[in-house]
Amino acid sequence: MKSVFSLVIMMLLFSCNSKETKKEEAPQPPKVEDNGTRITFKDKAIFKLFKTETIADGSITGDLVSVGLVGATVLGSDSGSSNNIVLFENxxxxxxxxxxxxxxxxxxxxxxxxxxxxxxxxxxxxxxxxxxxxxxxxxxxxxxxxxxxxxxxxxxxxxxxxxxxxxxxAGFDPDLLRRAKKGTAYLVSDIPENQISKLKVGDICRIQFTAYPNDKFTGKIEAIADRVDFTTRMVKLRIGLDNTNNKLKVGMYANVAFGLESDNTMSVPKMAIVTVQGMNYVFIQKDDAQFERRKVEVGQQIGDRVVVFSGINKGEKVVTQGIMQLKGLSFGY
The missing domain is CATH 1.20.20 (F1FO ATP Synthase)
Known part of the structure; x- marks a missing residue:
């Protein structure tokens, strides 16, 4: 009887110790201050789940890829007319x-x-x-x-x-169309407004048509439209390319790659930026336990990186992994 009683006492003591141990191991919730701009983690194990990148300036290169459409082709006239025929997609x-x-x-x-x-x-x-x-x-x-x-x-x-x-x-110059040579195709591509500063008339681009996956085409920017679409904030480019073999047909789609480069600029990975109500933000690691939300002014995207004009400083650490968790804590969703 005494041995049974002793066993019960030991089990009760073990149960209490186990609860105390679990209580001690429970993770501490993060502390959110200053309207979500500062987030402090007391649990170092959770803090280590976030990855960062040190901000530096330098040149970045990459491709701006957009969708293009063959908007017009120039054909010769079979009726003996001195004027060529222009076929439009629209x-x-x-x-x-x-x-x-x-x-x-x-x-x-x-x-x-x-x-x-x-x-x-x-x-x-x-x-x-x-x-x-x-x-x-x-x-x-x-x-x-x-x-x-x-x-x-x-x-x-x-x-x-x-x-x-x-x-x-729509990206077409009537005078150019009248002077265009037989066997010319015109590709129209929409480019974001904030990328136009990196492109100019005469730039060469690489083109991959869906209809010809194994063929490589090159074209040249011949004109940049004078109008920005009010809704999409896109600008039309007209790209001229050779079509003497008549392979390209009006209405064909293609992927257009423009090689871009930016010198001596600060940039962050695209995934580091969160956008809330039209504003762009990043999270900066302040020390071994705290992150700070920063509003940033961004420029063009080059490859998988985005140029940042203001809001960050060289040498700071920007969060590149765990962004959505910080966004939820910072903005409350």
Whole structure:
């Protein structure tokens, strides 16, 4: 009986010791201060789960990759016309281009023929009227005919501006299209607004078409559109490339790679940046137990890195692993 009683006492003591041990091993919750800008971990084991990278400045290189679409191709005319045929992927642009050409023809007709003829008629009418061989009403009618031709000329020029604006906003220059050689293809690609400063007319790019996975193509930036899309903040580029073999068809998709380089700039891995309500943030390791949230101004992305203009300093340690856990603690979700 005494041995049983002793065993019960020992089991109770062991159970109490076990609970105390578990209580001592329970991890300490992190301390969040200053509206989430400072996070302190008392448990060093949890703190070690986060990985960091020391911030430095230097040159970075990489590819900016975007999707491109063959928006137009230039073909020769089988009817013997001196003008080439331009095929557009967008039917509206095809209509704009056709009407623009027609308005230009009308302008030449009105300027070189109609107006000159009316001016000759008016000079003759004035002479006849001066010598009493034409009434004042007949002279007025001749003047009105010239004024109508001048009005027609103004209307044609106004119509050209409308169609020209539509073509240019889509990345096409009407004058270039008229002078384009047979066997030319034009690829249109959308680029983020914040990347445009790293690209210029004449830059060479590498192109991979879905239809020809084993073929490599190169193109050259011929124009950068004058308009930024209000909704997407994208800018259109027009890329010219050789299509003498007629392999490229209007509407084909491709991946376009632009080689980018930035010198003497601070950058962080793309994964180190969190975006909340349109603002960009990183987390900086302050010491062996604390992280600090920083608002940063970022620039273009080059490869898997993002240029940072302000908010961090050379030599600091930016968190590259465990970002989502810190974001949840800092912002409360």
């Amino acid at each position: 039917p509206e642009l095809a209509s704009n281009y056709t009407q623009l050409i027609q308005h230009q023809i009308n302008i030449k007709q009105i300027s070189n023929v109609n107006i000159k003829q009316r001016q000759i008629e008016l000079a003759r009418a004035k002479d006849l009227n001066l010598h009493g061989a034409m009434t004042g009403q007949e002279l007025l009618n001749t003047q009105t005919a010239l004024s109508m031709e001048m009005t027609n000329l103004s209307n044609e020029k106004a119509a050209i501006i409308e169609h020209e604006a539509m073509l240019k906003s």
